[in-house]
Amino acid sequence: MYQIFCREYSMARSSSHIGDGRMEPSLSSDLAAIAQDSSAYGANQVANADEFLCQIGKYWNNPELSDIVLCVGDRRYYAHKLILVSSSDVFRTMLTGNTWAESNTQEIDLEEAFQCEPVFPDFLKFLYTNRIFISDDTVIPLRTLADKYMVQRLSNLCIDYMCRELNCDNVIGWDQYATKFSIKRLSFECLGFMQQNIDLLIDSKKFLNLDIDQFVKILKSSDVHVPDEYTLFKSVKDWAFAYDRSCSSDDIKCNLSTLLPIVRYPMMSGEQLDSIEKDEAINACYPAMRDEINSSYKFHATAIPNPNWAMCKVTPRRYYQGYSCKFTLPNYSKRHHDNNRYVKVFPAYSSNGTSRILNWDWFVSVAMGGRTDRLGSNNREPVLEISNPGPEREERSVKIMAVFYGKRNGSIFKKMNYTTQLTVRDFDFHHIRLFGSSLAPEYIVNDTVTFHCIITPTDKIYVKC
Structure with a gap:
């Protein structure tokens, strides 16, 4: 750009009329202006972050350039103050504060709980690589270290893992842990899991x-x-x-x-x-x-x-007996080519109203291949169809819920995946896109989907008699 400007500037000067009374701009001011404008044509570039972390990770527990040693139990770990203080507020205070003796020593003895000692190398490696393997056995010791050294991003990863990997073997202990340390999000997830899987x-x-x-x-x-x-x-x-x-x-x-x-x-x-x-x-x-x-x-x-x-x-809870029917849908991966319709007819306990009608008969079906709408387009998503073919000529306000069975790490669990409230009249069909365009893989076990459809009355006081 500089060369082009100089060439055009020279041509302009040679063709200009000297002595016409106009002042020619100086070359230095024009060059300064074009240099300033040229900055707009640049762009910030960011290299691959994973490659950078991979290079940093090579210094984990590496004596090269190490300026401090951490002693945990009977093991010694080579570390670097720059990494420690940039990752942990506790290490920053410990290694940079004048009131701490550790700030002037080359070795620091760290006292950790016995369950935390085996995972300390994983914790330290996370500070260098931002990556870590978490399991049911290590998640609480890792979060204990993260909380102690105020490494919030690791603490969040541990809580995310526990909320995501709940099962009947760990939910009670993790809920007690969440209550003890006031982890509200984990407490909420644990209670929801226990509610849906109490049986x-x-x-x-x-x-x-x-x-x-x-x-x-x-x-x-x-x-x-x-x-x-x-x-x-x-x-x-x-x-x-x-x-x-x-x-x-x-x-x-x-x-x-x-x-x-x-x-x-x-x-x-x-x-x-x-x-x-x-x-x-x-x-x-x-x-x-x-x-x-x-x-x-x-x-x-x-x-x-x-x-x-x-x-x-x-008030009824989400009962199976008297309020629900169970569907088992095989060959789920071939649902788009499946024209089967799985049908259930069952009585759901009803109200203590003046008519003293204790139940309604419900017609519930799953159309695996979807259905054709009024415009003639075919929606291939599985559709849940609900109707009440009762003779009462009444309407009822009900809550429709779907609880799906899944499998995670070899353990069966249930989770509420859909809920809505409807006002149902005799013979009216309600079509519900229950599954959406995709269903989480954990709910598809051996290419089979299993769920409960629960119909609970909501407009009056109801009782199972």
Whole structure:
């Protein structure tokens, strides 16, 4: 550009008329202006960050250029102050502050918990590479180190891992850890997982590790996905009377007095209430049980709740029995070429309204190949179709929920993947794009998708009689 400017400038001077009274611009000022304008034609360039980190990573635990040694247990790690202080506020204070003796020493002894010592080299390597392998066994020790040395990006990775990899074997311990250290996001995810998988959790070996506060949170929730209320009652009894729990008789009575009042007895059938009424062990530990049973019998007969009950006492949870149907869809990868329609017809328990109609018959189907809309275009996504072919000529407000079964690291789990609220009239068909364009791979097990469709009434007080 400079050469072009000089050539054009010379040509302009040679062709100009000297002495016409106009002042010629100086060459130096024009060159300065063009140099300033040329900066607009540049661009910031960024090299491959992974290559840079790979080069930095070569200095992990490398004596070359090392200016400090970290001693953890019986092991010594070569390190570099620049890396440490740029990654950790604690190391920055320790190595640059005049009040710390470590700032002038070549070796530092770090006292770590015994479970943190084996993962310390992984923690240190993360400071150099920004990469780390996390597993169920290492996630808590790694986050302990991240929290101690204030490495927030590693702490976030650990929490992300725990929220993503929940299963029946780790959720109880991780929820207790989240509560202890006030990790709200992890607590929220753990509670949601336990709500949706309480039946699987009850059958697992870890169920007895629940503490009383966790059990209370589960029983207070209406989002618990469980076959029926009686299943929750039995889980309370099994948990309280477990032989391998070191609880005295007073502890058992105290626990039952806390948990049993939260059970929703009006949601049980008469046969189930009768079996509880005859349970001598429960009545001996919880004398108020007879009042609970009698009030529930009265509610079944009159639909009038006990004035001492909270509204949740007569609110159904996400029950399987009486409120849902289960679909198993094979050959899911070939769904676009599958014209099969999987159909279920089942009664869902209904209201205590004036008509005293206890259930509606529901027609629910899954069209694997999608359906043709009014404009004639064919949507190949699987579609859930819901209708109520009842004779009542009424409408009902209901909540439609879909709970999918998945498999992660060899463990089966369930997760709410869809929910909506509808007002349904007789013979009206509602089409729901339940799966979307894609379904997470963890919900496709052996090319089969399994889910529960739950229909829960919401417009009145409902009870399973």
